[in-house]
Amino acid sequence: MPISQNHRRAAACTHAVFALALCALLTLAGGGSPLHAANKVAEAPAATATASTVNINTADARTLAVALNGIGLSRAEDIVRYREQFGPFTTVDQLTEVKGVGTATVEKNRARITLD
Template sequence: MTKSFIYATLLALLTGFSVVGHAASKPAEAPVAMAATAPVNLNTADAETLVRELKGIGAAKAQAIIEYREAHGPFSSVDELLEVKGIGTSILDKNRAKLSLN
């Protein structure tokens, strides 16, 4: 009985080590790359694009951006976005890297 117990324990240990060794040899999966998004052109983007691509911009603010653009002409700088009602420095700073004028 003692021999059977020792052999069973030994078999369990060896089996466990081979499973762990097999799992450790599995190659790691490559991290999923984030898709690069194109900059959002303040002078041509429609409301849907503004809402989808910019943080803190909902339908009302997107419409305000378009109305400002129609009333004052194309944006001459990204900072001019601060002139749009409802857009503050926090929203501009969150989105500055995503914005373009051409």
């Protein structure tokens, strides 16, 4: 192989390594992209919502899913269906009667839950 081809191949490898390193650096640093910034903004309301209280007798499924740790949208919909079928919750512990909601989930959310 002539020297000029070796030089071109080495230069191409150097450029590829540099591009890969730059991509990795931008990924680790967050890149400053609008998409990354939008994700940070979208995360902020969820953190605020989880710190507040939620009335399990009046909240819709989306509100329950955002406000309660360990409760996703599907389980929140189950809570709303239970409430519609059996009436308002009279105690926080009554949440354990909803399939998939255990004592541990109730305990980690007890301070957030209101009934009135």
